[in-house]
Amino acid sequence: MALTQSGSTRDGWSSRTAFILAAIGSAVGLGNLVRFPAEAGANGGGAFVMFYILCVILIGLPVLLSETLIGRHGQAAAPESFRKVAEHSGKSTAWEHVASLGVFSAFVVLSFYCVLGGWVLYYIGTFVGDLFSTGVVGGAFSDSTVAEVEALFPAMISDGITTSILDLVFLGITLFFVARGVSGGIEKVALYLMPAFFVLLVGITIYGMFGGAMGQTVDYLFTFEPEKLTGPVMLAAVGQAFFSLSLGVAGMVTYGAYVGRNVNLGVTSGIIASADTMVALLAGLCIFPIVFAAGLSPNGGLGLMFQTLPHAFQEIPGGSLIGLAFFIMVGFAALTSSVALMEVPTAWIIDRFRFTRAVASGMVTVFAGALGVLCALSTGVLAGFHPLAFFPMFEGMGMLDAMDTLTGKITMPIGALLTSIFVGWIANKRLVDSENGLGGALHVFWRFLVCWLCPIALAAILLVGVFPSFIE
Incomplete structure (x- = not known):
């Protein structure tokens, strides 16, 4: 517990373990399970993966520690x-x-992230139905053709009523935990769902070792071919390291505010970044063996999860059960991230307006639900509505794609860039040194990274995001 300015007791993590699991849950989400495999598939596999790991260490981890120490100092x-x-x-x-921009980003991402969470719920229900109709033996969707399975996704996203309802259901589940507080709700999600998530992830990966093309996957992900490490691939790896850790949405600043003074932030930040990277790598080892065993392409964006994988589950024994376990695992990851996203604007409303947590989280839910429904409808009946088309970079984008682009390519990189500048150049060095938990050469190296390399890399992400022709 900590004290607020008014002298009241502030809720906080019950233990260092709770904080680490919650922070890992915040970072681990659809970015690891969808974006990383898709980016690896689109950028040549091993070269991308090796450079991504380097970027997590040199860029992601320094900014992660910067955000956390600001929150712990500010409480x-x-x-x-x-x-x-x-x-x-x-x-x-x-x-x-800078943090206000992060709060805005978190709110916007929450709004469309829950739409994707609703898609995951849809596939969980689909696999449950298939499991009851076809049983455990044999592949999934045995009564359907490949074309019918691949058509599930476009049919779902074009059904605005279904996707809107599922979006609100997922948002409501998120509200349930956030409204219960840090130790009573958010922490519980982390303590129960993250271990379950890891069990499922490791279990499906082990299945891939014996039932999938694991050898081909290992070659694909870890064979380094220097000629494939081009400028665009390196920038994609930098961007994935940034997005994978959910930087620029003030999430770790918010979670850091609940951390006690007895926790070494340098060590815990290293654990969080390592766990997040491990999940991304395991996601590749989990997904690609199934994809390769079915003779399918690893390059598919969102379609890799929602079209390619369901098709692949048709080809493997026990496909319905493995598919159900996979999407439950994805749902756990999505929920821990959505809880973190909702907590950012909720904490701001509580501190700024002195509302109760129930009222603050309810307000966030109402407004995020309204924006989320527009995002859900943007792949269906509102497909022709382009809210930001007056800016060239948003031309032709519906609400969901526009919100994703706005946050992912503009507001989040700006927030992370300014955070690194703030910690590296503006904040008092003694204050920073007292919070970061580092010493000796490690501290000197971290300061070099946060002062120089991180701003340059984040500026490059921002520049290429706004002006993609720079790397064409």
């Missing part, structure tokens, strides 16, 4: 924590607006 919602660090450093408190 408040993200903007207030930034303001406190700036104030205690003798700098302008206008730096709090």
Whole structure:
């Protein structure tokens, strides 16, 4: 527990383990299970993977630690924590607006992220139905053709009523845990769902060792071919390292505010980044053996999870059961991330307006639900609605794609870039040193990274995101 400015007791993590699991849950999500395999598939496999791991160490981890130490020092919602660090450093408190941008990003991402969570719920229900109708033996969807299985996804996203309802259901589940507080709700999600997630992930990966093309997968993911390490591949790896750790949405600033002074942030940040990277690699080892065994292509974006994999489950023994376990695992990961996303604006409302947690989280849910329904409908009846088309980079994009692009290519990179500048150049060095838990050469190396390499890399992500022709 910590004290707020008003002197009231502030909820917090019950233990270091709870914080680590919650932080891992925040980072581990659809970015690991969907984006990483898709990016690896689109960028040549091994060269991308090796450079991605390097980027997590040199860029992701320094920014992750930067966000966490700001939150732990401020012991408040993200903007207030930034303001406190700036104030205690003798700098302008206008730096709090960096975190305000993060709060905005978290809210927008939550709105469309729950739409994707609803898609996962749809596939869980689909595999449950298939399991009852066809049984455990044999492949999934045995009564359907390949074309019919692949048509499930476009049919689902074009059905605005179904996707809107599932979006609100997933959002409601997220609200249930956030409204119960840090130790009473958010922590419980982490303590129970993250171990279950890892059990399922490891179990399906082991299945792939014996029932899938694991040898081909290992060659694909870990054979380094220097000629494939092009400029676009390197930038894709930097971007994946950034997105994989959910940086730029003030999530780790918010979670850091609930951490006690007895926790070494340097060590725990290393554990969080390592676990997140391990999940991404295991996701590749989990998904690609099944895909390769079915003779399918690893390059498919969202279609890799929602079209290619269901097709692959047709080809393997026990496909219905393995498919159900897979999508339950994805659902666990999506929920831990959505809980973290909702907590960011909820904590800000509580600190800024002194509302109760129930009211604050309810407000976030109502507005995120409204925006989420528009995103859900944007792949169906509102497909012709392009809300940001007056900006060239958003031309032709529906609501969901526009919100994804706005946050992923603009607001999140800006937030992470300014955070690294703030910690590296603006915040008092003694204050930062007292919070980061590092010493000796490791501290010197971290400061070099956060002052120089991270801003340059994040600026490159932002530049290429806004002006993609730079790498064409």
